[in-house]
Amino acid sequence: MNTAVKERIQQDFQDRMDRDELENCMRCGFCLPVCPTYIQSGYDETQSPRGRIALMKGIVDGEIEPDEDIEKTLNECLGCRACEPACPAGVNYGQLLEEARDIFNQNKKHSLPAKMVRKTVFDGLFPHQNRMENMTSLLHFYQHSGMQKMTRKIGFMKLFPESMATMERVLPDVPTRKEMRARQKYYQHENKPKATVAFFKGCLMDTMFMETNKATIELLQKVGCDIVVPDTQNCCGALHGHAGEKDKAKELAKKNIAAFEEVNADFIITNAGGCGAFLNDYDHLLKDDPEWADHAARFTEKIKDITTILVELDFHKMPLKLPEQVVTYQDSCHLRNVQKTFEEPRILLQSIDGPHYQEMNDAARCCGSAGIYNIVHSELSMKHLDYKMEQVKHTAATTIVTTNPGCLLQMKLGIEREGLSDKMRAVHIVELLIEAVDESKRG
Amino acid sequence: MEKSIVQRLKQIVGDQNVETSSMSLHSYSYDATPGFRKTPDAVVAPANTEEVAEVVKICNEHNIPITSRGSGTNLSAGTTPLQGGVVLLFKHMNKILEIDEQNLTATVQPGVITQTLIEAVEEKGLLYPPDPSSMTVSTIGGNINENSGGLRGLKYGVTRDYVFGLKIVLPNGSIMETGGKLMKDVAGYDLTRLFVGSEGTLGVVTEAILKLVPLPAHKKTMLATYEDIDDAAKTVSAIIKARIIPATIEFLDQPTVEVVEAYNQVGLPTDAQAILLIEQDGPESVVTSDIEKMAGICKEFSAVTVNIAKDEEEANALTTARRSALSTIARLRPTTFLEDATVPRSQVAPMVKAINEIAIKYDVKICTFGHAGDGNLHPTVPTDVRNKEEFHRVEQAFAEIFEKAVELGGTITGEHGVGAMKAPYLKLKLGEAGIQAMKGIKQSFDPNDIMNPGKLFFEADQEEVSHR
Ligand SMILES: Cc1cc2nc3c(=O)[nH]c(=O)nc-3n(C[C@H](O)[C@H](O)[C@H](O)COP(=O)(O)OP(=O)(O)OC[C@H]3O[C@@H](n4cnc5c(N)ncnc54)[C@H](O)[C@@H]3O)c2cc1C
Ligand code: SF4
Ligand code: SF4
Numbered sequence: 001m002n003t004a005v006k007e008r009i010q011q012d013f014q015d016r017m018d019r020d021e022l023e024n025c026m027r028c029g030f031c032l033p034v035c036p037t038y039i040q041s042g043y044d045e046t047q048s049p050r051g052r053i054a055l056m057k058g059i060v061d062g063e064i065e066p067d068e069d070i071e072k073t074l075n076e077c078l079g080c081r082a083c084e085p086a087c088p089a090g091v092n093y094g095q096l097l098e099e100a101r102d103i104f105n106q107n108k109k110h111s112l113p114a115k116m117v118r119k120t121v122f123d124g125l126f127p128h129q130n131r132m133e134n135m136t137s138l139l140h141f142y143q144h145s146g147m148q149k150m151t152r153k154i155g156f157m158k159l160f161p162e163s164m165a166t167m168e169r170v171l172p173d174v175p176t177r178k179e180m181r182a183r184q185k186y187y188q189h190e191n192k193p194k195a196t197v198a199f200f201k202g203c204l205m206d207t208m209f210m211e212t213n214k215a216t217i218e219l220l221q222k223v224g225c226d227i228v229v230p231d232t233q234n235c236c237g238a239l240h241g242h243a244g245e246k247d248k249a250k251e252l253a254k255k256n257i258a259a260f261e262e263v264n265a266d267f268i269i270t271n272a273g274g275c276g277a278f279l280n281d282y283d284h285l286l287k288d289d290p291e292w293a294d295h296a297a298r299f300t301e302k303i304k305d306i307t308t309i310l311v312e313l314d315f316h317k318m319p320l321k322l323p324e325q326v327v328t329y330q331d332s333c334h335l336r337n338v339q340k341t342f343e344e345p346r347i348l349l350q351s352i353d354g355p356h357y358q359e360m361n362d363a364a365r366c367c368g369s370a371g372i373y374n375i376v377h378s379e380l381s382m383k384h385l386d387y388k389m390e391q392v393k394h395t396a397a398t399t400i401v402t403t404n405p406g407c408l409l410q411m412k413l414g415i416e417r418e419g420l421s422d423k424m425r426a427v428h429i430v431e432l433l434i435e436a437v438d439e440s441k442r443g
Numbered sequence: 444m445e446k447s448i449v450q451r452l453k454q455i456v457g458d459q460n461v462e463t464s465s466m467s468l469h470s471y472s473y474d475a476t477p478g479f480r481k482t483p484d485a486v487v488a489p490a491n492t493e494e495v496a497e498v499v500k501i502c503n504e505h506n507i508p509i510t511s512r513g514s515g516t517n518l519s520a521g522t523t524p525l526q527g528g529v530v531l532l533f534k535h536m537n538k539i540l541e542i543d544e545q546n547l548t549a550t551v552q553p554g555v556i557t558q559t560l561i562e563a564v565e566e567k568g569l570l571y572p573p574d575p576s577s578m579t580v581s582t583i584g585g586n587i588n589e590n591s592g593g594l595r596g597l598k599y600g601v602t603r604d605y606v607f608g609l610k611i612v613l614p615n616g617s618i619m620e621t622g623g624k625l626m627k628d629v630a631g632y633d634l635t636r637l638f639v640g641s642e643g644t645l646g647v648v649t650e651a652i653l654k655l656v657p658l659p660a661h662k663k664t665m666l667a668t669y670e671d672i673d674d675a676a677k678t679v680s681a682i683i684k685a686r687i688i689p690a691t692i693e694f695l696d697q698p699t700v701e702v703v704e705a706y707n708q709v710g711l712p713t714d715a716q717a718i719l720l721i722e723q724d725g726p727e728s729v730v731t732s733d734i735e736k737m738a739g740i741c742k743e744f745s746a747v748t749v750n751i752a753k754d755e756e757e758a759n760a761l762t763t764a765r766r767s768a769l770s771t772i773a774r775l776r777p778t779t780f781l782e783d784a785t786v787p788r789s790q791v792a793p794m795v796k797a798i799n800e801i802a803i804k805y806d807v808k809i810c811t812f813g814h815a816g817d818g819n820l821h822p823t824v825p826t827d828v829r830n831k832e833e834f835h836r837v838e839q840a841f842a843e844i845f846e847k848a849v850e851l852g853g854t855i856t857g858e859h860g861v862g863a864m865k866a867p868y869l870k871l872k873l874g875e876a877g878i879q880a881m882k883g884i885k886q887s888f889d890p891n892d893i894m895n896p897g898k899l900f901f902e903a904d905q906e907e908v909s910h911r
Contacts, residue, residue: 033579064469
């Protein structure tokens with residue numbers, strides 16, 4: 001990083017970082033014990049939330065120059081936001097992180113992610129057989145799910161440097177899903193009508209995890225929801241936002257707000273913890289946009305995770321049954337730490353007759369999926385995953401339940417890596433719940 | 444720092460355990476104390492006592508300051524490396540070496556997190572009582588060097604009461620062991636006690652033998668609210684007079700209740716002038732009878748409401764107000780000063796009233812909560828260090844609070860330590876003779892003043908180093 005770049009970054013930090021929020025951190029360290037990167041690094045302050053905030057503040061105050069080390073620790077943060085609920089001062093770490101990354105990224109356009117990914121791919125991936133395997137199994141999912149096409153369509157690959165984008169294109173073309181059938185826009189309630197909801201389908205969920213969306217809608221119908229699926233909705237923008245592409249995220253946010261305002265439902269339902277959390281942050285994302293701030297605030301108020309509405313509408317009191325098995329739950333970081341939803345999935349799982357629910361140690365700790373973290377920081381990500389799989393094994397679970405597509409993929413990857421695919425499966429909670437409904441009908 | 448010295452340090456602890464990058468140095472330039480910051484020259488993480496000793500020897504040879512650092516949660520600028528030099532970390536020295544169920548002791552390295560130890564001994568049906576509110580983060584090394592207290596202090600005492608023996612690297616690099624797994628030991632000066640609370644100014648603690656007690660079988664929680672703070676104070680005295688020593692008696696004053704209720708809506712009467720949160724532990728029959736007696740005493744002294752928790756869930760609900768006090772106050776303004784002026788139990792009410800008057804006098808917000816049972820109060824000030832004028836008033840208010848505490852027979856700090864933060868006030872408590880005695884001790888252990896220099900003793904020319 002040359003002096004001119006450093007100066008620009010510093011200037012941007014001074015202009016753009018929220019100084020009050022930085023000052024709010026009282027350096028008490030209460031966030032340290034919950035931070036996966038701090039623990040993983042063997043208690044290195046520079047890899048902790050308190051340390052990262054101090055570094056951001058140091059740049060703003062001119063006490064330290066921005067450099068590669070700092071850029072790296074910011075990038076290696078999982079963005080899991082476990083530090084937020086642990087913080088007595090209520091510091092909004094996620095928003096500080098997003099802004100700081102955006103500044104580094106904008107001042108190093110292209111060269112930064114290019115370097116990062118090139119390093120991962122060429123130094124970190126190809127020379128290592130096992131990592132290649134991980135990567136390939138990821139690509140396998142990627143190709144066989146329609147995600148590839150979708151990611152091209154939403155311009156997701158633009159986030160990656162040329163190297164990665166090329167790799168993506170030169171991959172042998174696996175048969176992609178046929179043009180998806182024009183899907184229904186309205187679904188009617190079953191039983192007594194209780195609410196009208198709009199469904200946020202999410203770009204991954206709508207392709208790769210189509211079954212999950214189907215199950216979600218069925219569950220909503222069962223608890224008496226009329227469902228609208230606005231067809232002008234978009235990707236939530238989370239991946240862009242977290243990777244330092246804030247402007248693109250804002251564009252997507254506006255489109256989504258407009259799409260959902262048209263249908264004016266009681267709630268907006270999501271089934272992906274990561275998307276939900278980002279939708280929840282639209283008010284912050286657009287707070288300085290006079291035209292959109294109010295709209296964003298109203299939009300945000302309506303966001304609800306599928307597990308929340310199911311519990312609110314007493315789904316867990318319906319007859320639910322499954323064969324005997326041990327079930328465990330891996331929290332979606334953003335569902336837990338941003339949307340503060342962690343009891344509902346557990347209530348739902350424990351209401352199923354038959355299986356034994358076994359809480360895993362450190363269920364709240366990030367599995368290392370973290371958006372695109374498992375691609376750009378593959379090695380670190382696998383360390384987090386290894387720890388996670390250890391905890392899973394202790395529960396003797398055969399079914400790992402998640403509430404977010406990224407986590408679901410990561411858990412699947414974990415099962416693969418451990419060679420446990422014949423004994424263990426990972427599912428999204430709505431799929432298990434639908435199974436339980438069906439099973440109980442069978443008697 | 445000279446390259447050759449860095450090189451020698453690396454030879455001792457390994458390359459990866461000496462950090463000199465600007466990022467690392469910045470990250471160890473602060474602790475939880477607002478307003479203090481100073482960049483060290485190197486951050487060193489030794490793996491064992493011998494490595495510590497080697498590092499200390501080099502530093503002593505070259506007059507390089509050493510600041511031992513646990514998790515950096517202290518509130519007295521105790522780990523701010525005011526004169527640069529080496530910051531010593533114990534991240535590799537974080538093992539519980541032994542839990543001895545016959546002697547009821549635990550032998551630990553200094554980097555063990557307090558909560559980790561508490562959980563490990565609980566699994567064996569034992570209790571390590573010192574439980575500072577920061578225990579999920581703080582280390583045993585930090586606890587010992589600050590002589591930390593906690594909620595259970597009233598009945599169980601503080602860290603000092605649980606340290607049987609220490610392994611210490613002295614400033615000249617020699618290794619000393621004090622005490623042992625001994626209930627009784629009068630072989631010479633009590634060096635163990637001297638080192639407890641010494642704030643890293645006399646040597647480096649590299650191992651500790653800690654006392655454990657049997658885990659009480661039962662616990663019960665109750666909450667009482669008062670219209671008059673004097674009634675709450677009288678209740679505390681009456682409970683002790685009735686020969687009941689509860690595990691905790693926590694206290695919240697009116698400004699605290701007001702902000703806690705405003706932000707959390709836990710159902711507290713906002714006009715309550717004081718709230719007492721009382722817990723007792725022990726055998727079930729004793730706990731039940733103690734709690735009933737204490738509820739009676741609360742009512743006798745005009746408590747407006749008295750609630751006894753029926754189960755753990757209700758107990759948790761009752762403790763919400765106390766638990767959320769700090770976080771609620773911390774959210775009001777960017778900077779939070781958490782102080783720990785302490786008075787004899789009987790002086791709690793006059794002290795709280797004095798604090799509230801001082802708040803009005805200097806026009807600052809002060810919320811006071813704390814451990815009524817042992818007179819340890821936490822006057823807490825939400826403010827903004829960037830506002831120089833207001834910050835000055837806050838400092839004046841604190842100076843007056845410390846004076847008042849000493850006047851009432853109390854002390855400037857009950858558990859957070861002196862560090863650099865309270866060094867200017869130490870004389871208030873000790874007088875010139877006390878300061879000279881302490882300086883003598885410091886001088887004889889650490890003639891080159893390499894161990895955490897700039898702490899405890901205030902030199903007028905040292906003027907707050909990086910007070911922004
Ligand atoms: C929100 C909050 C709540 C708190 N609540 C309480 C409370 O209830 N009760 C209480 O007593 N304190 C409390 N504290 C203060 C603080 O947590 C304690 O002082 C704690 O013991 C510090 O532990 P640490 O590991 O962070 O030590 P540090 O802050 O890293 O160090 C503290 C001191 O110990 C020295 N030191 C550390 N390790 C060694 C070693 N191995 N050898 C020699 N010297 C060493 C350091 O040089 C320093 O002087 C609180 C702090 C915060 C931020
Ligand atoms: S977001 Fe997660 S990884 Fe990042 S600092 Fe917070 S707790 Fe640590
Ligand atoms: S818990 Fe909050 S205030 Fe404390 S150090 Fe972490 S971010 Fe800062």
